Amino acid sequence: MSLQLDTPLGIEHRRARQREEARRAILDATELLLIESGGFDFSIRSLSKRCGYSAPTVYHYFGDKDGLVDALLEERVARLADAIERVPVTGEPLADLRAVLRVFVGFGAEHPTFDRLMWTVSSKGESRTTPAMERLTARVRPPLVALAESGRLEGADVETAGQMIWALLHGLSALRVIEPHHPWAPNLGERALDTLLRGMTQPGADGGRR
Incomplete structure (x- = not known):
């Protein structure tokens, strides 16, 4: 049935x-x-010229520049969460964890503004957060808990292991922001991630870590 406009x-x-x-x-x-611009040094006026909508319209939808950046970050994180939620759950916690984190690493490499959005702070100097972040945590934490409960986390509890992972991911993100044109090694993110996971876990029942 068509909608009468x-x-x-x-x-x-x-x-x-x-x-x-x-x-x-x-x-x-x-x-x-x-x-x-390589950053956030642009005016609402220049944005208005680029998008074709007046500055009052921009302010109407987003409030201010912080609101605009928050909305863009939320959209990008939601898109990442969508991709991560499409990763099949196999029931093997290390394989599931690796698969999810590889999507995270690949997403940052494929979307040049994502890293910068993750690192920016508000005009009040506060770190930005987004509700979609909870969806990421919901896929990362369960396999970590399963690894801990099976005794496969090497010398770390769930919280410490989670912090180690986020430290690596944010470190990779920071490198891309600070030195975007540096010739980083091919597949640096995946290789660093695999090295970390090998170091923080014990072999599973099949004797392997892959």
Whole structure:
């Protein structure tokens, strides 16, 4: 059944689509400016020129520059969470953990603004967070708990192991932000991740770590 656009429901549907199109255009333009400027040193005025929407419209949807960056970060983290949630759960905790973390590493390498968004702070000097982060934790923590309960974590509890993993991931992210043009070794992220996982776990029942 087609939606009649001149009915109240049709009008609201059209307005909702227009709002989403405006948000999408503004966020896409923000990402382009991030890539071009190498940071957040751009004005709402320049963003307005790039996206085709007035500065008041940008402020209406996002409040201020912090709100704009928060919205872009939430969208990118949600996209990462979507990719991670598509990773099959095999029931072998180390394999499941490695598969999820490899998606994280690959996502940062494929999306040049993601690392910078992860590292930016608000105008008040506060670290940014996003509700979608909880979805990432929901896929990383269970295999760590399973490894700990089976006695396969080497000299670390779940919290310490989690901190070791995030330290590695954020370290890789920082390298890409600080030295984006450095000739980093091929598959550096995956190789560093595999080395960490080998060092912090004991072999499974089959005697292997892979």
